[in-house]
Amino acid sequence: MSTAASSSTSETIAEPGLKIKVSTKEGEVFELDEKVAKMSQVIRGILEDLGEQNGGDDSVLPLTQVETRIFRKILVWLKYHAGHDKEEAPKAEEDEIIARFCEEIPEWDQKFLNVDQAVILEIMLAADYLDIKKLRGLCCKTVANILKTKTVEQIREMYGIENDFTPEEEEEIRKQTAWCEDEPPRQGSNH
Amino acid sequence: MPVLPMLRWDDLNYDIIWDIFKHLPTLQQEACQRVSSAWNSILRDYLSKSFVIGLGSRDLAKWKLTFDLLQTPCGTRKAAREGRTRMVTEKTRCVIIDFANVKLTHCEDTLRASERSSNTADHLVQSSGSSL
Numbered sequence: 011m012s013t014a015a016s017s018s019t020s021e022t023i024a025e026p027g028l029k030i031k032v033s034t035k036e037g038e039v040f041e042l043d044e045k046v047a048k049m050s051q052v053i054r055g056i057l058e059d060l061g062e063q064n065g066g067d068d069s070v071l072p073l074t075q076v077e078t079r080i081f082r083k084i085l086v087w088l089k090y091h092a093g094h095d096k097e098e099a100p101k102a103e104e105d106e107i108i109a110r111f112c113e114e115i116p117e118w119d120q121k122f123l124n125v126d127q128a129v130i131l132e133i134m135l136a137a138d139y140l141d142i143k144k145l146r147g148l149c150c151k152t153v154a155n156i157l158k159t160k161t162v163e164q165i166r167e168m169y170g171i172e173n174d175f176t177p178e179e180e181e182e183i184r185k186q187t188a189w190c191e192d193e194p195p196r197q198g199s200n201h
Numbered sequence: 202m203p204v205l206p207m208l209r210w211d212d213l214n215y216d217i218i219w220d221i222f223k224h225l226p227t228l229q230q231e232a233c234q235r236v237s238s239a240w241n242s243i244l245r246d247y248l249s250k251s252f253v254i255g256l257g258s259r260d261l262a263k264w265k266l267t268f269d270l271l272q273t274p275c276g277t278r279k280a281a282r283e284g285r286t287r288m289v290t291e292k293t294r295c296v297i298i299d300f301a302n303v304k305l306t307h308c309e310d311t312l313r314a315s316e317r318s319s320n321t322a323d324h325l326v327q328s329s330g331s332s333l
């Protein structure tokens with residue numbers, strides 16, 4: 011049982027089966043189990059384009075946008091989820107929306123993403139590049155959870171965002187969104 | 202542990218930012234429009250395409266109509282048929298009603314205050330494109 015905090019650096023997989031070699035931005039080569047590699051839709055697509063002839067030879071798929079230190083973390087996530095996730099049927103749009111409101115981030119993933127926010131953003135970008143939708147979604151939700159606790163000023167400071175509104179624009183937007191400052195009424199109250 | 206360069210928000214692409222905003226409660230989405238012009242633009246774009254079609258509108262009359270429709274399951278189904286919202290389940294209906302309560306209360310309070318203090322109510326109604 012691996013933990014979210016661990017970050018195994020050994021990429022030599024003992025089990026038999028097709029192995030996929032990929033290289034990071036720095037040129038470090040990792041050998042992945044086929045099941046793990048195909049959790050990235052980008053790798054899956056490349057393999058399908060190649061007719062899955064890659065695994066039998068020394069071909070290496072270059073992942074030029076992913077740094078080794080981030081790829082190692084993503085690999086921890088991929089290996090855990092390759093062993094724990096069940097196959098899920100695609101959800102209907104409405105179910106997706108409900109899930110967005112109601113589903114919590116699983117405990118293992120919370121621990122995995124309990125890192126500096128800069129690292130979360132880098133994992134998010136790498137997951138986007140590799141097209142690992144579930145990981146990307148978890149990163150987005152984690153960042154959103156951080157945003158929920160911040161004021162507008164704190165968000166600007168956190169991300170180094172300049173307030174580029176003119177005073178008139180700021181006042182207009184403040185008026186438009188003034189209702190956000192109200193306390194939500196208790197459900198069932200009359201209006 | 203090595204010190205990592207802080208990744209700036211600007212480094213994220215539009216799709217990712219949109220996906221982050223999707224996970225925020227609608228109340229927070231509205232509030233985040235105040236962060237910068239870029240956030241304002243993205244969020245207005247997002248809210249205008251919001252899954253709650255009627256409630257994404259700034260038109261007070263549409264808000265009130267949608268809110269009234271959502272008060273009962275029957276009304277919710279009617280709202281869905283009319284394309285005001287695609288949300289028809291009880292769980293999501295409650296979320297929307299909570300949200301709608303906040304905005305309507307504010308709008309109506311603002312309107313009443315305006316009527317009391319000056320003759321600006323007409324202007325407010327005109328600017329919202331409605332008459333209550």
